[in-house]
Amino acid sequence: MRITVTVDGTTYSDEVEPRTLLVQYLRERLGKVGTVVGCDTSNCGACTVHLDGHSVKSCSVLAVQADGCEVTTIEGLARDGQLHPVQRAFHDNHALQCGFCTPGMIMQAIDLLAEDSDPEEQAVREGIEGNLCRCTGYQNIVRAVRDAAHEMRPGAGPEAERVSEATMGTQAGVHRS
């Protein structure tokens, strides 16, 4: 089946088998290997991307279901060589060890911050409850998300990513202000 999907600002049109998972399509067809697969049970959240502005587990969505949609992956966050504020906050706060959960954690953190621009610690923990980390014990991840909240202007997040290529790099919230 032919699908047309905009991923990280570029539109692709491809023939896929209906059984192709979105994460497979991203990694194997588009080479977006920043998005990883960490489990077989939809539990770990490592594969989290944004689909039309909302976080989803890309191992639990079929590529055909994303037909006509916009997808943002971890690879689409940095602009002009500048890390997204949430990426930077993870770096600054040592919020990763092996780093396998990090792409999903960051995508989910951005979704959370779009819903709640200054979450309390408990709200951060609940917001990332679908993302498992086997290394950090979460403390520094929670710290990084709250730190990023303070760095970002309210309103940044998935909505701010819904841009065409032409406007990339200039939208609100992706640059430190």
Add this chain to the structure above:
Amino acid sequence: MIPAEFDYVAPTTVDDAVRALADAGDEAKILAGGQSLIPVLRMRLAAPTKLIDLGKVTELQGVREDGGALVIGAMTTHYDVVRDPLIAEHAKLIGMATSTVADPQVRHRGTFGGSLAHADPAGDLAAPALALDVEMVVHGMDGRRTIPASEFFVDYFTTALRPGELLTEVRVPKYTGWHAHYEKFNRVAQAWSIVGVAAAVQVEGHTITQARVGLTNMSSVPVRASGVERALVGQEATPEAIKAAAQHAVEGTMPVADGNADAAYREHLAKVLTSRAVTAACG
């Protein structure tokens, strides 16, 4: 793992979906949010020949008022249910239970109708549906029919839906002004309820005048805690009275033993969580 091969169609109307389901026969499956079905396909626990995706059937999305009832479209996502102002006003219990389902990513995709049709005994939405006496609206080649919640849940993962039938809407009587709480006990990294209790009450002064209580995962199907309801009505909302009423929570249940809890522990949880749910609802 990757699912086995299947054909895929994405109809845009209920009529087309019903026809597609009839044409495809027994080996076809409905795809709603996919948050239960896609993991099952990935693990190859099922291998349907065809998926009929309801994702583009927009008439099945959203919540509307219809006289004394709310109508929740089967394809309304958990995320939209939690944020819906009509649900907050007239069916708070459903909103509260839905907010405990899974995690944000799963709530963005998973649907109200998909959860009810899936009928997992640990699913959180069946007990509130039963407690609130909702009505399931289904469509098949023979047209439309309605099934009361009390007849919809038949067994583990089994509902009264016949082959070829779609769950299209859920009609919820309005419970405007009722107080509600969903109390759930689960492991941190696995949101599924070990036991859950859905409670809705009407309180006048300090007296409980009406009560509705449903239990999650205390049987192969959700259970209405009628004994608790009877014991609560007419009582002052005191800790002693609520605790005494909650002792009836195990009546009519048949809890299983699994890796999370044995049957006796589930019975203990049912009483404790009922007491907590009713106390929180009475606020």
